[in-house]
Amino acid sequence: MPKPIPVPDALSKPFWDAVNQRRLVLQTCTACNRHQYPPEPACAQCHSAQHLEWQPAKEPVRGRIYGYCVMHDSRLIPLHEDQPFNIAVIKLEEDPELLFLSHLPGTPPDQVPVGATVEIYFEELKLAPGRLIHEWRVVS
Amino acid sequence: MPTKVPNAPESWYRTREGLGIWPHRGKVAAVGVGLSPTARRWDGRPETSVGAWSILALRKAMEDAGVSPDQVDGLVMAQDTATGSPWPPGKPVPEDFLTTFQPTDDPLDGLTRLSAEWILQNTPELTNVKFTMYGPGCMSNAIVVAAQAVGEGLTDTCLVLKGWHNLEGRYYVGQGAAAEDTIAGRAKWTTGWGTVACYPTAMHFEAYCRKYGVTRDMHAPFVVNSRKNGLLFPEGFYAQHRPEPLTVEDYLSARWIAKPASLLDNDLPICVSAAYLFTTPERARDMKQKPVYILNHASDRIKIRSVMPTLEETEECAASNARKLYEGAGITANDLSFEGMYDGFGQFHVFHLEGLGFRGVKRGDALHFFQTDISIEGWNPVSPSGGNIGSGRTRFWHHTDAIQQIQGRAGKRQIWRKAEVGVTGGPFPYGGNFTVWGATPG
Structure with a gap:
């Protein structure tokens, strides 16, 4: 996205x-x-x-899905073509008080496995090739 | 008037439990109420600007209280009037607005923000205002600040003001920072993922439904009841412009914004201003309306641990806030005749309600409670004003209603049971300002 x-x-x-x-x-x-x-x-x-x-952060950098919503009308117009999309809240395994947002790439909208383990990966920004942003994907 | 109007000092806010009875309990009273008309968007005329409608609301509040302008010695207000559509960069301020009103050094003052200086320059009959202060953000904040100011003797006849403007454009969508390819400041940790204002509440509500085994459709009676109450608020937007009731089907079929939050879980931005007149009980005796006593105020200042509070933090903050309110007012949940907690995202009303323990509602119970009679005709009136969901985005319908309920002049909204003690406030269950109102000094 x-x-x-x-x-x-x-x-x-x-x-x-x-x-x-x-x-x-x-x-x-x-x-x-x-x-x-x-x-x-x-x-x-x-x-x-x-x-x-x-x-x-401790390797492997993992977390668990705490909750989510499904975005249908984002403020960011460039993201509209990908709507609806998940916005999940990830609790970092190393420190569950730290929360990260994620689109959970690979997880269909509204099929978010709450509680599942996720692992960090680094996504290339479409608008800035070569630059990265942290994201998370389900591993179990 | 001081050259620079200050924000209220942090020490004025009652943010901790264990502070005991509020020293000014029953020594501050709300008497007058004034409301402007409403509109969905500003039509470009000077006389419907947020500045003009705020002046109108102030004049109505004074008239309602039976106070002459020269008796007013204080003004507390929220300076920001913004919603999600900023003034387009480079767009000139209309000439007729500049010639109608005396400007300050900010040409958008009175149009997209509102300073005390602008109000006092353009309300010349307020000749004796010696105390001015901002309660930033919401009327909920301004009320707390004005109550404290009257209680401390800094003003004894004080106007409290909040105005809202709404310009063309979709609410924050593609506006301002959201129109850029880059993202800076704190937004890069959240908005960068495409969030909207209601996303934390939507996530909390999703987690809440899972935690307690309840479903979103159980929220429908609250939304339907809120609109029903809102249509009984003649000053409200829906009563004035869209007087159609909502049905459960309307709620369940509304388009999603951030599922599980739909369009009808979000409030409608509008233009409107409200003002109240606060005074001492002694002065209130000579005024036109029955005094409504402020029994306490409380605020919460949660330190969010990460990108958003968790559901558990939200629930605990709402409960702590209620304990502060009850402690300072010397009441219990059983004393509440009604509640008017904020609902600008409808889905967080459950957290406010459960935090208060309104009618014994415990954590996880609120949606079950909504299946019972929560109407103004019943014993357990929930949000009798209809709130933002019922009357449009202001964050002040519930305060207005609380004053009018206790004065016995809420008209068709008047609750069936005797309105003796009410609690209002907001916005968030994890960050806001709240007030306890009473028919007697306590």
């Missing part, structure tokens, strides 16, 4: 750089031993930015 091109900012650039290298990194407060996604300027728990660093 023609997803829009994410514009990295200073805070998120390491994340998108890693995605473009087919890696998932997680912003982590080493003082609290706590991950954050999306990244924040400070740790939401200790409110300090001093101990924030980027750590690689």
Whole structure:
């Protein structure tokens, strides 16, 4: 699908750089031993930015489908030709408090196996060939 | 008037449990109500702009309360009036609008946003306003701020205002950032996947139905009842422009937006303004309408852990919010005569309702509750205003209705049982501002 091109900012650039290298990194407060996604300027728990660093997610990077809806009328007109499509919420296996959105490529609309395991992969952006975005697909 | 009108300080919001009775319980009263006409979209005339209709609503609220403009010493309002259609870049502001009203340094002030400066410049009879403050976003916020301001003695005759404009164009679809090939800011973690505003609620509702073994069709009686109540609101959009009732079949056959949310689970953006007049109980004695006492207000400020709250976080936040409301007002759920929690996405009304424990409804019970008599004629009136679903997108019908219900002048919407205590607020079960209203000071 023609997803829009994410514009990295200073805070998120390491994340998108890693995605473009087919890696998932997680912003982590080493003082609290706590991950954050999306990244924040400070740790939401200790409110300090001093101990924030980027750590690689544990391989294989997997999650479970927490829930979903089926989009029939997206704000993004380039996506309309692919409607209806799934938007699933993925709970990261390594830290289930972290939620990611996914179109679940390969899973027909409205046939989302809630609770199933998914694995990350990196999709090339149609609107920016060579650039990647993180996505998830069902593995079991 | 201060040169820069501030937002309310965060310390004014009651965001924690354990704060005890609100110190100003029963010491603030709502008396007057004023509403503008409604329209689906702005027709381009100065006299129907959000600025003009807001002035009209203010004047009606003063008249309704029996207060002369020179008695008003406070103004609390929400500054933003936006919906999903921005003013087209480069489009000139109509000349007749600029000549009809005194502009501020923002030419779109009064058209697509509303400052206190613009209101006071263009409502010259408000000569004694000394306190101005913003309660950003919603009337729910402005009410909390005005209640706190009156309670603290910063104003004793205070107008509370919220206006909405709606321009041509589809609601956020292909508008603004959604028209670009790139996506920046926080939206890149969510909207980049093509989400719409109702998607978290749709996902919560889907998860809710799975968790509790209930089905979406069980939500239909709520939507049908809301429209029925809305059609009894003469100031509402549907009563004025589309006075047709909804049926269960209409609801079940409506086109999907983000399944399980359909068009009829979303509210209709409209143009309209509302104003209330808040005062002290002492001053209210000399006014035209019966005072409706504010017994407490509460707010929630959930820190969303990731891209959206989970269903469980939503349920707990709604329950915590209710505990705060009851604690500060010194009441229990059993004291509620009615509830008017927000429904701008109809599907999150279940979370508000279960959080309140309205009529003993527990988690997972709300859709079963909707199969019982939830009408204004019954013992358990749900959303007697009809809310946004019943009267269009404002986030203030429920507040207006609560005041009018307790004053006994809700007309054909008047609930059958005696309206003594009501609770209203919103928007989200995981983020909003809420108020308890009472017929007596408590």
